[in-house]
Amino acid sequence: MSPSDRSEVFIRLEGLSKSFEGNVVVDDVSLSLRSGEVHALMGVNGSGKSTLIKLLTGYHQADVEARAWVAGSPARLTAHGIVIDGGDPLPTRTLHQDLGLIGRLSVADNVGMITGYPRHRGGAVDWPEHYRRTSVLLRRVGAGEIDPRQEIDDCDAVQRTQVALARTLAGWDAREGLLILDEPTATLPEDQVDRLFATIRSLKSNGVCVLYVSHRLNEIFEIADRVSVLREGRRVISRATRELDRPSLVEFMVGPGNAPLLAPPQERGVSASAAVTVTDLSNRTLESLDFTVKEGEILGFAGLIGSGLQDLPYLLVGARRATSGRLVLGDRHIDVPAMTPRRAKRLGIGLLPADRKREGIIGDRSIVENITLPRIREFQRRGWLRTARERGDASSWVERLDVVPPEPDKEIGLLSGGNQQKVVLAKWLSVARSLFVLAEPTAGVDIHARERIYRALSEQRDRGTPIIVCSTDISDLVHTCDRVIALDGGRAVAEFTGPEITEDAILREILHGSADKEGVNS
Amino acid sequence: MTVAERAQTPELTPAERTRSSRWSALGVNRISIIYVQVATMVLFALWLPETFATWTTATGVLSDNAITCIIALALIVPLAAGVFDLSVGYTVGASSMFCAWLLGNTDLGTLGVCVATLLFAAGIGIVNAVVVVILGIDSFIATLATGALLQATILIISNDQILVEGITPSFTWLGQRNIMQLTVPVMVMFALALVLWYLLGHTALGRQIYACGLGAEPARLAGIAVNKIRFNALILSSVLCGVAGILATATVSAGSPTVGPGYLIPAFAAAFLGATQFRARLFNAWGTVLAIVLLGTLDAGLALAGAPLWMPYVFQGVVLIVALAMGSLGARLRGRRRSLRPARARRQSNG
Numbered sequence: 001m002s003p004s005d006r007s008e009v010f011i012r013l014e015g016l017s018k019s020f021e022g023n024v025v026v027d028d029v030s031l032s033l034r035s036g037e038v039h040a041l042m043g044v045n046g047s048g049k050s051t052l053i054k055l056l057t058g059y060h061q062a063d064v065e066a067r068a069w070v071a072g073s074p075a076r077l078t079a080h081g082i083v084i085d086g087g088d089p090l091p092t093r094t095l096h097q098d099l100g101l102i103g104r105l106s107v108a109d110n111v112g113m114i115t116g117y118p119r120h121r122g123g124a125v126d127w128p129e130h131y132r133r134t135s136v137l138l139r140r141v142g143a144g145e146i147d148p149r150q151e152i153d154d155c156d157a158v159q160r161t162q163v164a165l166a167r168t169l170a171g172w173d174a175r176e177g178l179l180i181l182d183e184p185t186a187t188l189p190e191d192q193v194d195r196l197f198a199t200i201r202s203l204k205s206n207g208v209c210v211l212y213v214s215h216r217l218n219e220i221f222e223i224a225d226r227v228s229v230l231r232e233g234r235r236v237i238s239r240a241t242r243e244l245d246r247p248s249l250v251e252f253m254v255g256p257g258n259a260p261l262l263a264p265p266q267e268r269g270v271s272a273s274a275a276v277t278v279t280d281l282s283n284r285t286l287e288s289l290d291f292t293v294k295e296g297e298i299l300g301f302a303g304l305i306g307s308g309l310q311d312l313p314y315l316l317v318g319a320r321r322a323t324s325g326r327l328v329l330g331d332r333h334i335d336v337p338a339m340t341p342r343r344a345k346r347l348g349i350g351l352l353p354a355d356r357k358r359e360g361i362i363g364d365r366s367i368v369e370n371i372t373l374p375r376i377r378e379f380q381r382r383g384w385l386r387t388a389r390e391r392g393d394a395s396s397w398v399e400r401l402d403v404v405p406p407e408p409d410k411e412i413g414l415l416s417g418g419n420q421q422k423v424v425l426a427k428w429l430s431v432a433r434s435l436f437v438l439a440e441p442t443a444g445v446d447i448h449a450r451e452r453i454y455r456a457l458s459e460q461r462d463r464g465t466p467i468i469v470c471s472t473d474i475s476d477l478v479h480t481c482d483r484v485i486a487l488d489g490g491r492a493v494a495e496f497t498g499p500e501i502t503e504d505a506i507l508r509e510i511l512h513g514s515a516d517k518e519g520v521n522s
Numbered sequence: 523m524t525v526a527e528r529a530q531t532p533e534l535t536p537a538e539r540t541r542s543s544r545w546s547a548l549g550v551n552r553i554s555i556i557y558v559q560v561a562t563m564v565l566f567a568l569w570l571p572e573t574f575a576t577w578t579t580a581t582g583v584l585s586d587n588a589i590t591c592i593i594a595l596a597l598i599v600p601l602a603a604g605v606f607d608l609s610v611g612y613t614v615g616a617s618s619m620f621c622a623w624l625l626g627n628t629d630l631g632t633l634g635v636c637v638a639t640l641l642f643a644a645g646i647g648i649v650n651a652v653v654v655v656i657l658g659i660d661s662f663i664a665t666l667a668t669g670a671l672l673q674a675t676i677l678i679i680s681n682d683q684i685l686v687e688g689i690t691p692s693f694t695w696l697g698q699r700n701i702m703q704l705t706v707p708v709m710v711m712f713a714l715a716l717v718l719w720y721l722l723g724h725t726a727l728g729r730q731i732y733a734c735g736l737g738a739e740p741a742r743l744a745g746i747a748v749n750k751i752r753f754n755a756l757i758l759s760s761v762l763c764g765v766a767g768i769l770a771t772a773t774v775s776a777g778s779p780t781v782g783p784g785y786l787i788p789a790f791a792a793a794f795l796g797a798t799q800f801r802a803r804l805f806n807a808w809g810t811v812l813a814i815v816l817l818g819t820l821d822a823g824l825a826l827a828g829a830p831l832w833m834p835y836v837f838q839g840v841v842l843i844v845a846l847a848m849g850s851l852g853a854r855l856r857g858r859r860r861s862l863r864p865a866r867a868r869r870q871s872n873g
Contacts, residue, residue, distance in 0.1 A: 317743070319742070319743055340745075341742060341743050341744070341745045342745035342746075342747060343745075344745070345744070345745035346745070351743060353743055358739055359739045359740055359743055360740060361737070361740060362733060362736045362737035362740055362741075363737075364736055364803060365732075365736060369729065373729075373733055373740065373741070373744045373746075374744040374745055376726040376729045376730060377726045379726065380725060380726040383725065384724050384725070385724050385725055385726055385728075385729065427744075
């Protein structure tokens with residue numbers, strides 16, 4: 001018998017709901033957590049996992065007061081987390097995905113940021129004592145071998161997670177408390193996950209209740225006692241892990257082929273000739289990838305983090321260095337490792353980058369200046385920049401893509417994310433004559449802008465431009481693409497065309513693909 | 523556009539929009555220095571009607587500060603492109619010294635000496651550019667380091683002596699010849715401001731230079747050669763400092779090992795003060811000239827009034843803090859007004 005079957009329900013929550021501006025994100029969710037168990041919380045992007053966690057930690061307030069019990073006594077969800085009626089808050093600690101460590105400081109200093117430092121009577125830090133305390137904390141998470149004087153930058157990924165966990169648990173002596181781990185393995189190499197799991201198991205044996213968020217299926221079967229699955233804000237199931245297998249868990253996460261939010265692309269004839277051919281494209285994440293895009297076709301790429309999906313669009317415009325690859329564009333043969341963004345622009349290849357804030361916009365400048373940046377030389381006549389022409393050009397884009405507010409002179413930083421994205425789209429649409437590559441085209445974008453972006457892509461396709469969409473958000477692919485290639489480990493593992501392109505089919509392929517590979521390795 | 527979005531953006535008629543932009547062009551935010559300058563001039567004119575309100579004072583302010591202004595203008599190009607050049611003062615000093623040494627030790631003639639000095643300054647710029655752009659060292663530290671090397675160069679050339687040999691009127695007219703009391707350095711300053719106004723404000727290249735400073739990554743993805751622009755910007759600032767060095771030698775008819783480093787702080791102050799004017803938050807030529815003129819006017823007025831030696835520094839410091847605070851407070855207030863609006867809308871939709 002596993003420990004979870006013996007133990008009592010420790011935390012019980014009922015009727016958790018949260019909506020943002022009318023969108024229900026968490027919908028009447030109930031959850032029972034037992035002490036001494038690892039409880040996995042699963043769901044695809046946007047299923048409401050992170051909002052649910054923020055409700056538990058008090059970062060968000062539930063729409064209506066939820067019902068809660070801790071060890072049988074009634075409790076409430078407050079801004080300080082779960083508080084037992086007439087008592088103290090339930091000791092809750094959260095390890096966030098990005099860890100929040102400072103790389104150039106020592107392990108001891110990163111711990112000291114949270115715990116403070118022991119001091120001599122004069123006020124100077126008692127370093128030997130602080131190192132000793134840091135070591136004690138590290139031993140508690142099974143990381144006694146880490147030198148507190150070591151810099152975080154010199155720690156490997158597991159050690160970093162262990163340091164973050166150690167300081168998260170500092171001063172936390174609760175036998176009965178809640179530890180929330182939000183995708184703790186997201187940045188860990190596969191072969192190091194076991195070390196972290198040993199730490200989690202030892203905490204569990206102390207009676208701590210661990211809520212474990214992840215979307216790596218293999219891990220769940222290894223570490224979790226029970227699993228709750230969220231889909232579209234609702235809890236679909238809560239079950240003991242051993243009652244589930246991989247296909248059924250995927251089924252619960254994905255759901256039985258639900259109707260798409262937006263109309264699927266219409267069936268159209270795609271011309272037979274390849275407009276763009278890429279062969280032998282490689283870098284450290286991609287392994288000799290070959291593909292073609294036809295004139296008037298939108299080709300999608302799907303994949304998890306680490307599949308090569310994140311590098312692919314940047315390699316094509318030379319923004320990151322490829323180690324090999326040939327690109328045939330009409331009658332031109334181009335060596336991809338020699339590509340630069342400047343050359344790509346001249347060839348009429350545009351890239352909509354993934355990180356809008358860092359790569360897409362210049363937040364201080366106007367919509368006009370952002371749209372015309374790559375083509376600014378075109379607006380210079382006889383040595384002078386013709387700002388009226390420039391403004392006219394940008395205005396027509398603002399109008400065409402329904403940018404709100406329709407004021408071309410407005411600073412782009414003042415627009416909503418969706419409207420900023422429309423401006424970035426305009427900037428690159430105006431360049432991309434021969435190939436348009438998009439990375440995460442709808443990241444952080446509301447539903448209206450999303451719909452407008454999809455429409456702009458299909459309009460551009462109808463003009464005959466070959467388009468490549470790389471997205472971890474599979475609904476982007478379902479709503480725009482004529483053909484989708486699934487990537488895993490830097491290789492194409494499956495291809496879908498027309499009606500085969502469904503969220504289900506693609507998700508199954510990329511989740512299973514990586515599960516199979518992990519299975520082979522272990 | 524959804525109904526909610528439309529409700530948040532009050533529609534302006536074109537006429538209203540023009541009116542509001544015309545008002546903002548005269549707004550205190552955009553040209554505060556002009557108002558402060560006028561107020562300063564009126565005050566000193568009332569206080570010292572005999573001595574202050576004269577053509578001599580006006581041209582004196584310009585010629586006393588022309589070299590500082592040329593250095594400040596040299597700075598705005600790398601600053602706009604997102605790199606610091608903290609070696610400007612030493613570059614001026616080294617160029618001035620090199621120029622004086624050439625005059626005393628060669629027969630190159632005025633033109634030859636000028637050309638050689640500018641090549642020498644360009645060489646300094648290339649060293650800066652290699653260290654910053656090619657070795658990838660942070661420009662703030664890198665140009666401090668090259669500055670130290672330049673200080674050594676100054677001492678090697680001068681042997682810590684003032685060089686006066688060979689500095690004859692055939693050369694010093696560059697610093698001292700004047701038309702209606704406007705000296706050559708003043709004319710060079712205005713010409714340079716005009717060129718930079720055109721380059722940064724009215725050409726595609728100018729737009730690309732600003733893009734490098736405001737968003738290096740979007741600029742790179744837009745096919746702009748960020749490294750090349752920064753490389754050339756550092757060379758340009760050194761060459762302009764070479765010009766300032768020649769004019770400095772010509773003005774005082776000597777090469778002095780102490781000339782140069784003292785220009786660093788006032789030039790930076792003027793460049794940053796200038797960036798609060800005309801083109802909000804962008805380094806620009808006329809804003810920089812105005813800033814120099816204001817600081818120079820304060821200096822001259824106080825000197826004429828017989829104020830104690832420490833007084834001009836107090837005024838300089840206060841003016842800088844007030845002007846920069848007005849810029850950042852203005853931005854923060856505008857930001858607050860912006861952030862209030864959507865917050866209110868959100869609360870309404872929730873309630």
